[in-house]
Amino acid sequence: xxxxxxxxxxxxxxxxxxxxxxxxxxxxxxxxxxxxxxxxxxxxxxxxxxxxxxxxxxxxxxxxxxxxxxxxxxxxxxxxxxxxxxxxxxxxxxxxxxxxxxxxxxxxxxxxxxxxxxxxxxxxxxxxxxxxxxxxxxxxxxxxxxxxxxxxxxxxxxxxxxxxxxxxxxxxxxxxxxxxxxxxxxxxxxxxxxxxxxxxxxxxxxxxxxxxxxxxxxxxxxxxxxxxxxxxxxxxxxxxxxxxxxxxxxxxxxxxxxxxxxxxxxxxxxxxxxxxxxxxxxxxxxxxxxxxxxxxxxxxxxxxxxxxxxxxxxxxxxxxxxxxxxxxxxxxxxxxxxxxxxxxxxxxxxxxxxxxxxxxxxxxxxxxxxxxxxxxxxxxxxxxxxxxxxxxxxxxxxxxxxxxxxxxxxxxxxxxxxxxxxxxxxxxxxxxxxxxxxxxxxxxxxxxxxxxxxxxxxxxxxxxxxxxxx
Amino acid sequence: xxxxxxxxxxxxxxxxxxxxxxxxxxxxxxxxxxxxxxxxxxxxxxxxxxxxxxxxxxxxxxxxxxxxxxxxxxxxxxxxxxxxxxxxxxxxxxxxxxxxxxxxxxxxxxxxxxxxxxxxxxxxxxxxxxxxxxxxxxxxxxxxxxxxxxxxxxxxxxxxxxxxxxxxxxxxxxxxxxxxxxxxxxxxxxxxxxxxxxxxxxxxxxxxxxxxxxxxxxxxxxxxxxxxxxxxxxxxxxxxxxxxxxxxxxxxxxxxxxxxxxxxxxxxxxxxxxxxxxxxxxxxxx
Numbered sequence: 001x002x003x004x005x006x007x008x009x010x011x012x013x014x015x016x017x018x019x020x021x022x023x024x025x026x027x028x029x030x031x032x033x034x035x036x037x038x039x040x041x042x043x044x045x046x047x048x049x050x051x052x053x054x055x056x057x058x059x060x061x062x063x064x065x066x067x068x069x070x071x072x073x074x075x076x077x078x079x080x081x082x083x084x085x086x087x088x089x090x091x092x093x094x095x096x097x098x099x100x101x102x103x104x105x106x107x108x109x110x111x112x113x114x115x116x117x118x119x120x121x122x123x124x125x126x127x128x129x130x131x132x133x134x135x136x137x138x139x140x141x142x143x144x145x146x147x148x149x150x151x152x153x154x155x156x157x158x159x160x161x162x163x164x165x166x167x168x169x170x171x172x173x174x175x176x177x178x179x180x181x182x183x184x185x186x187x188x189x190x191x192x193x194x195x196x197x198x199x200x201x202x203x204x205x206x207x208x209x210x211x212x213x214x215x216x217x218x219x220x221x222x223x224x225x226x227x228x229x230x231x232x233x234x235x236x237x238x239x240x241x242x243x244x245x246x247x248x249x250x251x252x253x254x255x256x257x258x259x260x261x262x263x264x265x266x267x268x269x270x271x272x273x274x275x276x277x278x279x280x281x282x283x284x285x286x287x288x289x290x291x292x293x294x295x296x297x298x299x300x301x302x303x304x305x306x307x308x309x310x311x312x313x314x315x316x317x318x319x320x321x322x323x324x325x326x327x328x329x330x331x332x333x334x335x336x337x338x339x340x341x342x343x344x345x346x347x348x349x350x351x352x353x354x355x356x357x358x359x360x361x362x363x364x365x366x367x368x369x370x371x372x373x374x375x376x377x378x379x380x381x382x383x384x385x386x387x388x389x390x391x392x393x394x395x396x397x398x399x400x401x402x403x404x405x406x407x408x409x410x411x412x413x414x415x416x417x418x419x420x421x422x423x424x425x426x427x428x429x430x431x432x433x434x435x436x437x438x439x440x441x442x443x444x445x446x447x448x449x450x451x452x453x454x455x456x457x458x459x460x461x462x463x464x465x466x467x468x469x470x
Numbered sequence: 471x472x473x474x475x476x477x478x479x480x481x482x483x484x485x486x487x488x489x490x491x492x493x494x495x496x497x498x499x500x501x502x503x504x505x506x507x508x509x510x511x512x513x514x515x516x517x518x519x520x521x522x523x524x525x526x527x528x529x530x531x532x533x534x535x536x537x538x539x540x541x542x543x544x545x546x547x548x549x550x551x552x553x554x555x556x557x558x559x560x561x562x563x564x565x566x567x568x569x570x571x572x573x574x575x576x577x578x579x580x581x582x583x584x585x586x587x588x589x590x591x592x593x594x595x596x597x598x599x600x601x602x603x604x605x606x607x608x609x610x611x612x613x614x615x616x617x618x619x620x621x622x623x624x625x626x627x628x629x630x631x632x633x634x635x636x637x638x639x640x641x642x643x644x645x646x647x648x649x650x651x652x653x654x655x656x657x658x659x660x661x662x663x664x665x666x667x668x669x670x671x672x673x674x675x676x677x678x679x680x681x682x683x684x685x686x687x688x689x690x691x692x693x694x695x696x697x698x699x700x701x702x703x704x705x706x707x708x709x710x711x712x713x714x715x716x717x718x719x720x721x722x723x724x725x726x727x728x729x730x731x732x733x734x735x736x737x738x739x740x741x742x743x744x745x746x747x748x749x750x751x752x753x754x755x756x
Contacts, residue, residue: 124739148495154484158502159739168501172494175486211744280741283486302742307485319742397487406494 001411002034002089006106007096008069010039010057014261016285017097017122020176022051027404029053036088038081040070040102058084062102072101072138074108074439078446081109086459092411094118095142098125098135104142108440111145111425112447116414119143120150120174121160124282124303136163141436144428147414150174150407152283153304159282172410175308177403178288180395182262185294185387186269196226196332199271199295201264201286202278204234209277209300214239215321216275216328218247226252226332231267233258268293273331279319281305287314292394294387296334298327312385313393506736513729519722521685525628527714528679531691533619533644534710536671538698540651543660550663561670564678588669596652596662603653611650618647622672627680644672688718 005025009017025035030053037057041047046059060080062070070077085093085106093110095103098121107117119142125132143149143164149171151157157171191197202208217240220226230240230253237255244253259267268274274290276299283304287297291313299305301316308314315331317323385393420428422444429440482489482498489496514522542548569577603611621643625636648668652661679687692714699707 126740127735150494153486155738158505158737162502162505162735162737168497169495173486174494207741209742209744279744280739300742303739304486310485310487319744409494 001408001415002036002091003028003411004036004038004085004088004090004093004106004110005096006038006093006100006103008040008064008100008102009097010037011051012042012045016176016283017100019261019285020120020122021096022055023177023179023400024404024407025055026053027400028408029055030401031404031408033408034088036084036090038084038102038106040064060084060102065101069099070101072104074105075442075446077102077105078109078443079450081106082113082447082450083454083459085110085113085115086456087462089461090115091415092116092118094120094411095146096120097122098139099123104138107142107146108443109447111420112422112440112444114419116411116417116419117146118148118150118410118414119146120152121156122152122282124156124159124280125163127163132163137432140164140166141429141432141439144432145420145425145440147417147420148172148410150410152176153307155304155307156282172406174403174406174410175398176283176285176288177398177400178285178292178394179400180292180391180398183265183268183289183292183391183394185292185391187294187387189269190272191227191270194225196273196335197229197271198226198273198275198328199229199231199268199290200275200277201231201259201267201290202276204230204232204236204240206236207279208234208236209279209319210234210236210239212277212300212319212321212324213275214243216277216324217243217249217253219321219325220252220328221247221249224252228253229267229271230255231257231259231264264289265293268295271295272335273298273328275324275328276300276305277319277324278302278305284308288394288398292391294385294390296331298324298331300324309397310393313390502737504737508732508734509736511732511734514726516722516726519725520718523718523722524685524688525679525683526623527688527718528683528691529623529626529628530710530714530717531688531695532671532675533622534695534699535691536644536648536667537619538695538702539667540655540664541702543655543664546656550657550660554663554666557667557670561674564674568678568681589666592665592669593662596665597658599649599665600652600655600658600661603650606650606653608654611654615647615650618643618650622647626676629680641672644668648672 005021007017007021009015010021011018021037025037028035035055037055039057039059040062041059046061049057049059051057060077062077062080064070065072090110093106093115095107095117096119097103103119107119110117121139125136127133127136139160140163143160143166147170149160149164149166151160151171151173152175154173157168157173160166161168161171200213202210204210214236217228220228228249237257240253240255244250244255256267268290271290271293272295274287274295274297276284276287276290276297278284278300279302281303284299287299287305287308291297291309297309297314299314299316300319302319306316315327317327425440426437429436480488480491482492482496482500484498484500539548539553543550543553565581566573606614622640625634625640625643627635627637627640645665645668648665652664655661655664696707696711699710
């Protein structure tokens with residue numbers, strides 16, 4: 001099968017969608033399919049490039065408009081998209097991310113050219129604000145022309161079905177995956193002197209709940225054996241640095257800034273506990289990578305996060321400072337009670353915490369009425385899994401081979417479906433709103449003009465390396 | 471006879487790692503069970519809607535009143551002093567009512583200082599402000615005034631906390647409009663009076679009504695504006711009256727009728743709302 005992955009988000013940019021497109025493409029290549037990637041040019045990175053295992057990437061010469069996305073014109077890029085799709089004899093056009101204007105345009109062109117189309121939604125959206133309303137409308141129009149949609153979580157499916165008014169049976173749930181071979185645990189890298197390292201790895205923005213984190217860190221002022229390692233950058237970095245200064249925790253709160261994705265594992269393996277404070281998340285790759293590295297995960301129970309990991313790997317809490325703090329204490333207790341911890345280590349870790357508990361008890365006695373007690377987030381006596389066991393468990397739950405096989409099933413299913421006729425496409429878009437027919441009509445007439453100017457038969461077929469195709 | 475064995479599927483679980491026996495596009499009966507609609511939605515009565523919209527009409531009437539005074543001075547129907555003195559008396563009464571029991575000599579002294587400073591600088595700069603836009607044609611001045619007053623309407627604070635509200639833009643637009651109109655008047659004293667009126671209408675009056683506004687206050691304001699416009703221009707009177715009545719009665723009626731179509735969707739995909747740390751609340755959060 002010949003598959004074209006389309007998204008504005010791809011390497012050299014780094015992120016969840018980029019990782020997904022790359023890894024899925026690599027696995028599809030390994031399964032014997034032909035895969036190309038369509039994205040816009042990134043600075044000097046333009047033209048056709050070949051990545052690992054001969055993954056062909058078209059960096060189209062299109063200007064970026066906002067936030068790594070191209071300007072959604074619905075017409076201007078039709079000639080280029082048509083040329084690539086026909087030249088590569090594509091069977092399935094697979095768009096990624098509702099934010100990607102290029103994906104929306106390619107899916108429309110693919111549908112008008114009679115190709116099968118699949119769309120993967122990686123995000124959750126609200127319904128109230130203006131940007132969400134516009135994106136939802138755009139998604140509704142696109143999905144009316146798409147054969148099948150894929151979401152990365154069940155919550156994502158519910159969200160997509162509601163906001164894009166798409167039939168439930170036309171939406172599959174196929175999660176992300178993690179390369180567990182890259183994210184392997186290394187318990188030797190953890191401190192051996194009773195110190196508990198808490199790792200946070202995310203963009204430092206409001207949406208990732210950094211304001212919650214800023215409220216949690218000061219709670220550990222009087223717990224000298226708890227250290228924080230923060231990976232990531234963003235507008236909220238100043239806030240964390242200010243908190244660090246005001247609480248005099250410079251020696252215990254390390255802010256590393258932006259780190260290459262390949263280096264994230266080097267930081268994760270130093271930690272015992274991974275904290276995620278996101279306010280909304282469709283899937284959250286970070287917690288899976290952390291679990292794969294053998295860290296005990298503490299996360300806010302938002303969006304699709306409760307669906308991702310079993311209870312043995314994660315402590316879920318409400319997005320509140322007290323709840324997160326309590327859950328971290330439970331996670332620390334679990335580490336102290338670890339079966340494979342030597343007894344002297346356990347007593348050393350406990351001593352550091354006992355001092356704090358005595359101090360806390362006195363404080364609680366003083367204002368027992370006014371202050372709500374932290375709610376225990378789980379059984380602290382339950383020991384954490386061995387890091388290597390965590391890695392094995394994550395590997396069985398999420399691997400790219402499984403994701404690729406499930407995605408191929410979707411491709412095979414849409415290949416069996418008859419292609420949309422022009423009248424079906426017109427009717428589908430008309431139901432989204434008569435005004436939006438303009439995009440489809442203009443796109444269709446542009447393709448008709450291009451067919452006269454440069455017929456399909458005159459488009460040179462791309463050279464293919466010797467490999468067996470389905 | 472051979473028995474056919476039926477393997478019962480495990481029940482579907484809402485997670486991403488079980489459900490291997492189910493197709494990826496399987497939809498469980500529990501689908502959208504966490505969907506909530508119209509949470510915290512307040513349904514307004516017609517009376518509440520009519521009372522609420524009066525703040526907008528009050529602002530329209532405020533601009534209309536200011537333009538009436540401008541026309542009176544432009545057509546020399548009223549001398550600047552005969553406008554200035556009554557409005558100053560009304561403003562003084564309004565000030566005393568606004569301050570009420572909290573009025574003290576210290577407060578009165580501070581407010582008097584501010585008043586004297588504004589009046590003094592206004593009087594000193596009125597000749598310059600009078601000639602500032604004199605070179606611009608009257609048509610352009612009126613067009614500009616129309617748009618800046620529209621800006622004033624758009625950005626005014628009507629008691630709703632939205633991004634659109636900007637007291638600075640609203641006030642600057644009104645003052646700019648007043649300066650534009652001042653150049654059409656005959657003397658710099660006329661210009662000074664117009665600027666004082668602008669300060670009363672667009673600075674002091676909004677402060678006053680923010681604290682004491684009642685929907686019924688709209689009635690005398692509407693009557694006064696209509697009576698004044700009756701002597702100036704019938705078409706403008708009809709336009710003002712129709713606009714005010716449409717906004718005050720037809721729009722709330724449409725709004726109340728449309729409320730049944732409210733369909734706010736809430737669910738687990740909603741972003742959790744947390745208090746953002748700012749310089750003000752950072753210390754108390756520590």
